[in-house]
Structures are given as C-alpha cells and as structure tokens.
Amino acid sequence: MKAVSRIVASLSHVPGVIAAMVVGASDGLIIETSAMLSGVEAGDTRKHTAALAAYLYSRITRASDAARLGTPAFMRLEAEHGHICVVGARDVVLVTIVTPNANLGRVRLDMMTAARED
Amino acid sequence: MTTPTVAEAWVAAPLTRLMEDARLISGVLLYPTGRAVGQFGFSNAADVMSICALTSAINASSRELGRQLDGKPFYELHHAGAERQVFMARATAGGQEFLFVGVFDGESSLGVVEIYFGEFQKSLEKLRPEKQVATPVPAGDFEGELNRSLDALFGPIGKP
Numbered sequence: 001m002k003a004v005s006r007i008v009a010s011l012s013h014v015p016g017v018i019a020a021m022v023v024g025a026s027d028g029l030i031i032e033t034s035a036m037l038s039g040v041e042a043g044d045t046r047k048h049t050a051a052l053a054a055y056l057y058s059r060i061t062r063a064s065d066a067a068r069l070g071t072p073a074f075m076r077l078e079a080e081h082g083h084i085c086v087v088g089a090r091d092v093v094l095v096t097i098v099t100p101n102a103n104l105g106r107v108r109l110d111m112m113t114a115a116r117e118d
Numbered sequence: 119m120t121t122p123t124v125a126e127a128w129v130a131a132p133l134t135r136l137m138e139d140a141r142l143i144s145g146v147l148l149y150p151t152g153r154a155v156g157q158f159g160f161s162n163a164a165d166v167m168s169i170c171a172l173t174s175a176i177n178a179s180s181r182e183l184g185r186q187l188d189g190k191p192f193y194e195l196h197h198a199g200a201e202r203q204v205f206m207a208r209a210t211a212g213g214q215e216f217l218f219v220g221v222f223d224g225e226s227s228l229g230v231v232e233i234y235f236g237e238f239q240k241s242l243e244k245l246r247p248e249k250q251v252a253t254p255v256p257a258g259d260f261e262g263e264l265n266r267s268l269d270a271l272f273g274p275i276g277k278p
Binding site: 048 | 198224226227228229230232233
C-alpha cells in the first residue's frame with residue numbers, strides 16, 4: 001500500500017470527502033488523518049468515527065464470512081447527513097466521511113484503488 | 119453479561135454502561151490506594167483483591183516512570199495479549215482520582231474502549247455526589263482498606 005500520508009492526502013481531495021483516515025483494523029486507532037472539512041469538533045469526531053467504523057467493519061467481515069461471501073470489498077453507511085465509507089486493506093482500514101451529495105462512485109473507486117496499490 | 123457489584127451506588131450506572139458499550143469482559147474501578155469501588159466479571163473476592171493491589175502498584179510505578187521519562191505521569195496503559203487485552207486508565211471526579219482496569223478481547227478494540235472510557239469519565243464527573251461519606255481510615259492502612267472494600271462488594275469472607 002502507498003505511504004499512508006499520500007493515501008490520506010489523495011482521498012481527502014476527492015470532491016465530497018469531509019475527512020479521510022487510515023485506521024488500525026484491530027485496534028481502531030487513527031494512523032493518519034486529514035483535516036476535517038467542517039466546523040465540528042474534529043478531534044473527537046474523527047477518533048470516534050475511526051474506532052467505531054473499524055469495529056463495524058470487523059463485524060461486517062464476520063457477517064460476510066458467516067454468509068460465505070468472503071471478505072467485504074466496500075462498506076458504505078448512509079446516514080441523514082452523509083456517508084461513512086470503509087475499505088479494508090490488510091492490517092488497516094481506510095475510512096472516509098462523505099457529504100450526502102458526493103460522487104460516491106468516485107469515492108469508492110479511489111478508496112479501493114488506494115487499498116490495492118502497493 | 120454480568121452486573122457490576124459496587125461499594126458506592128453512584129458508580130453502578132456508569133460502570134454498567136461502560137461494561138456494555140465497550141464490551142468488556144471484566145473490570146474494576148478503584149481508588150489509587152487500592153480500595154475497590156466497583157467491579158464486574160469477577161465472582162471471587164481474592165481475584166479482585168489481587169487486581170486492586172497490582173493496579174495500585176502499576177499505577178504508582180507507571181506514574182513515576184512517566185515523570186522520569188516525560189516529566190509528567192502516564193494516564194493510560196494498554197497491554198495486548200494473544201487473546202485478551204488489558205486497559206488501565208485514570209479518571210477524576212470532583213478532584214478525586216480513580217483507577218480503572220478492564221479486560222477485553224476481539225469482541226471489542228482499544229479504540230472502542232477508549233471512546234467509552236471517555237464517556238465513563240464524563241459520567242463520573244457529572245454523577246459524583248457533592249459530599250462523600252468519609253469513613254475514617256488510618257493513613258497507610260492498605261490491607262484494611264482493601265478488605266473493607268471487598269467486604270462491601272462480596273460480603274464479609276466466611277460470613278455468608
């Protein structure tokens with residue numbers, strides 16, 4: 001995977017991405033994060049989102065395994081004011097917080113490409 | 119899932135919430151002196167006694183280590199074992215310091231435990247009674263203090 005800082009910088013420039021993070025898959029701790037493009041309390045928001053998104057992704061992985069579907073490729077959580085997107089990449093997960101009107105196809109493609117690249 | 123047993127009723131609700139939200143297997147809330155305030159996941163007073171004594175000692179040594187290395191005490195300690203992990207941290211409420219030690223496994227994560235421990239700290243600060251009922255205890259009576267708190271959690275040993 002590319003250097004984590006480059007991945008975060010690249011994802012954070014995708015239109016509609018409010019924040020991009022590389023998070024430890026097993027501990028849910030932030031490895032690298034972009035600045036939060038909004039006025040909310042960035043530190044707590046990112047830390048909480050990272051931990052819970054990584055946790056949720058690990059549960060989704062179990063559900064996917066149980067259904068014999070293999071490893072999940074992409075997870076998108078749609079909420080009232082936007083989306084949380086997660087892609088697994090070995091020991092880390094890529095997490096983005098995205099606006100409701102973002103180009104989700106582009107976000108998905110860029111996240112999956114970043115996760116695949118060495 | 120077990121229900122916490124507490125020596126001080128006001129910690130029951132935040133301790134229950136922490137246990138459930140962070141998916142902790144077991145945990146003990148104590149004063150830095152080693153006196154237990156509440157616990158969950160243990161059925162044996164001797165286990166809690168050992169944990170209180172060890173946590174109190176680890177806190178004292180890690181605090182001093184932090185001072186030596188960084189000029190200030192460490193606030194949090196995490197040990198990841200092969201299957202289970204230990205999280206230890208300090209919380210303050212109304213100027214009173216508490217220690218918490220919790221055990222979790224793959225059903226949770228350090229990030230999740232940290233989040234809910236943060237909320238637990240805020241609850242302690244909010245719920246702590248203005249006036250604590252102070253029990254006169256001789257200074258430095260570590261063993262006596264520990265035994266009294268264990269009696270409060272599990273009942274007097276040998277007197278069912």
